[in-house]
Amino acid sequence: MNEEKDVIILAFESSCDETSVALVKNGRELLAQSTATQIKSHQRFGGVVPEVASRHHIEQIIGCLDDVFSETGLTYADLTAVAVTYGPGLVGALLVGVSAAKAVAFAHQLPLVPVNHMAGHIYAAQYSAPLEFPAMALLVSGGHTELVYLAAENSYQIIGETRDDACGEAFDKVGRVLGLNYPAGKEIDELAHQGKDTFHFPRAMEKDDNFDFSFSGLKSAFINTVHHADQIGETLSKVDLAASFQQSVVDVLAEKTVRALRNYPVKQLVLAGGVAANSQLRDRLAKECEQLDGVQLVKAPLKYCGDNAAMIGIAGYVAYQHGVRADMSLNAEPGLEFEWLK
Amino acid sequence: MKILAIDTSNQPLSVALLEDQKLLAETTTTVSKNHSATLMPAIDQIFKQSRLKPADIDRVVVAQGPGSYTGLRIGVTTAKTLAYSLDKELVGVSSLAVLAAAVHPNDDTILVPLFDARRQNVFAGAYQWQDSQLVNVLPDQHVSLNDLCQQLSGKKICLIGTAAQQFADEFAANLAADSYDFAPVETAVPRAFVLGLLGEDKQPENVNDFLPQYLRITQAEAQWLEKNPAGKENHGPYIQKY
Ligand SMILES: [Zn+2]
Numbered sequence: 001m002n003e004e005k006d007v008i009i010l011a012f013e014s015s016c017d018e019t020s021v022a023l024v025k026n027g028r029e030l031l032a033q034s035t036a037t038q039i040k041s042h043q044r045f046g047g048v049v050p051e052v053a054s055r056h057h058i059e060q061i062i063g064c065l066d067d068v069f070s071e072t073g074l075t076y077a078d079l080t081a082v083a084v085t086y087g088p089g090l091v092g093a094l095l096v097g098v099s100a101a102k103a104v105a106f107a108h109q110l111p112l113v114p115v116n117h118m119a120g121h122i123y124a125a126q127y128s129a130p131l132e133f134p135a136m137a138l139l140v141s142g143g144h145t146e147l148v149y150l151a152a153e154n155s156y157q158i159i160g161e162t163r164d165d166a167c168g169e170a171f172d173k174v175g176r177v178l179g180l181n182y183p184a185g186k187e188i189d190e191l192a193h194q195g196k197d198t199f200h201f202p203r204a205m206e207k208d209d210n211f212d213f214s215f216s217g218l219k220s221a222f223i224n225t226v227h228h229a230d231q232i233g234e235t236l237s238k239v240d241l242a243a244s245f246q247q248s249v250v251d252v253l254a255e256k257t258v259r260a261l262r263n264y265p266v267k268q269l270v271l272a273g274g275v276a277a278n279s280q281l282r283d284r285l286a287k288e289c290e291q292l293d294g295v296q297l298v299k300a301p302l303k304y305c306g307d308n309a310a311m312i313g314i315a316g317y318v319a320y321q322h323g324v325r326a327d328m329s330l331n332a333e334p335g336l337e338f339e340w341l342k
Numbered sequence: 343m344k345i346l347a348i349d350t351s352n353q354p355l356s357v358a359l360l361e362d363q364k365l366l367a368e369t370t371t372t373v374s375k376n377h378s379a380t381l382m383p384a385i386d387q388i389f390k391q392s393r394l395k396p397a398d399i400d401r402v403v404v405a406q407g408p409g410s411y412t413g414l415r416i417g418v419t420t421a422k423t424l425a426y427s428l429d430k431e432l433v434g435v436s437s438l439a440v441l442a443a444a445v446h447p448n449d450d451t452i453l454v455p456l457f458d459a460r461r462q463n464v465f466a467g468a469y470q471w472q473d474s475q476l477v478n479v480l481p482d483q484h485v486s487l488n489d490l491c492q493q494l495s496g497k498k499i500c501l502i503g504t505a506a507q508q509f510a511d512e513f514a515a516n517l518a519a520d521s522y523d524f525a526p527v528e529t530a531v532p533r534a535f536v537l538g539l540l541g542e543d544k545q546p547e548n549v550n551d552f553l554p555q556y557l558r559i560t561q562a563e564a565q566w567l568e569k570n571p572a573g574k575e576n577h578g579p580y581i582q583k584y
Binding site: 034035036037038039040041044045049051052054055056058059060061062063064065066076091092095096098099100102103104106107108109327328329330331332 | 376378379380381382383385386396397411412415416418419420422423424426427428549550553554556560561562563566570577578579580581582583584
């Protein structure tokens with residue numbers, strides 16, 4: 001009789017180029033997830049085209065929603081709340097998920113929980129291990145590169161971020177120069193393992209006394225090196241180029257993260273976001289954490305590093321437990337950001 | 343039959359609840375800055391006013407396009423998801439037909455609703471009342487003003503919508519003065535009541551496959567097709583599910 005009722009969250013994610021719907025139980029257990037990725041479509045253009053992305057989302061959203069219900073046999077009566085990514089991301093893409101989530105919440109009179117996409121990335125790590133606080137998160141993706149201090153559950157404060165390109169953006173631009181398909185992260189990672197850091201590209205702001213990042217200098221140095229070689233008819237080693245680029249990125253990310261961990265004693269370092277799938281970065285941070293007494297590295301499982309609704313379901317559960325609610329006027333916020341730590 | 347009708351295809355926002363062709367409640371505004379923020383509260387309000395629950399409706403009717411891409415997606419996503427999650431019927435109606443259906447001339451004048459599509463282009467179609475039925479006589483299209491005038495020349499027409507007045511000079515230059523007229527100003531704003539009436543007799547759509555009628559492919563795809571004339575057949579599928 002006194003049994004606690006399961007909290008089942010229906011989660012929507014549509015901030016960029018994946019349409020994803022998930023059912024998550026008690027903030028831990030993924031009951032079902034259906035994701036439609038548009039990468040093949042955007043490969044035609046060498047990157048995500050917002051209007052094309054928005055059109056794909058509306059083509060896929062009902063199919064994904066239908067999948068999670070038919071897979072689990074659950075009904076709307078089983079749901080506790082509806083969670084949705086409302087930013088940051090592409091506004092037209094976000095609007096599809098937000099509109100769908102609001103419609104379900106209204107139709108079945110369910111609480112609506114707005115979720116910051118980046119909080120979703122952080123909580124994806126909880127599919128590996130429960131988060132313990134205080135914690136630090138290194139968020140690295142195609143749109144973001146930031147260090148976030150997590151004083152407690154449902155608390156997110158930025159302590160540093162990129163001043164120009166996001167880390168994943170640099171991977172994609174460099175990938176284009178190397179003639180790789182978008183998104184290039186995985187292929188660069190593979191090439192890098194076969195090469196050596198022979199070019200010694202700059203490590204921007206590595207020694208600066210802050211927690212910010214910069215990748216545009218590295219990107220320019222890379223492009224200049226390749227163009228110069230082209231002009232004098234020299235062919236550079238693709239694997240060494242990839243290795244040198246990736247080494248520089250990993251050095252900067254690791255250096256800044258270690259600096260942050262020294263300044264803010266935490267129990268865990270959470271590695272999350274699309275670039276968190278990079279094997280060299282994962283290995284390097286594991287080594288760094290071993291050196292730092294008592295900091296546990298928690299990595300989002302590879303399959304939840306990219307954009308997905310499973311992670312929105314967990315972050316949505318946490319927000320739901322903390323009483324976070326939106327009303328029917330919820331709008332997409334493409335530029336949504338965590339607050340800065342003061 | 344109880345119908346929820348939704349039109350967010352352009353700057354105006356209109357939602358209505360109908361029962362057996364009678365209006366229960368309607369909200370129509372032209373001041374909504376953001377349909378994403380205002381649509382659901384407006385729907386919530388008309389349900390409350392009508393003392394209906396979402397599950398009480400039989401059908402959702404939505405203005406399917408043409409119009410603003412973002413506006414269409416907000417309306418169509420909302421309509422699709424309501425219909426799917428409540429297990430109700432879904433019907434789409436041309437956003438241009440909604441404007442035409444509010445005008446009732448005494449003769450066989452051709453009704454030409456239009457929306458501005460920028461750079462001297464419009465979204466336009468032509469409609470006519472035949473035996474009390476609104477019939478489409480020129481398909482909705484994205485068309486330059488010049489082309490539209492050519493297609494309409496020699497016919498007796500009535501121009502409808504805010505874009506009609508906006509291009510008054512162009513029409514004066516391209517159409518014979520006695521061949522066209524402007525519809526009364528009160529017909530320039532689409533009303534979801536009219537939309538609901540138009541949608542009552544239509545066959546329900548497959549909810550999953552239902553999409554806005556943009557009437558234009560994206561610029562990125564147009565440019566890509568120019569460079570890759572073999573086109574989609576040899577390239578897709580673009581979506582992968584897992
Ligand atoms: Zn992301």
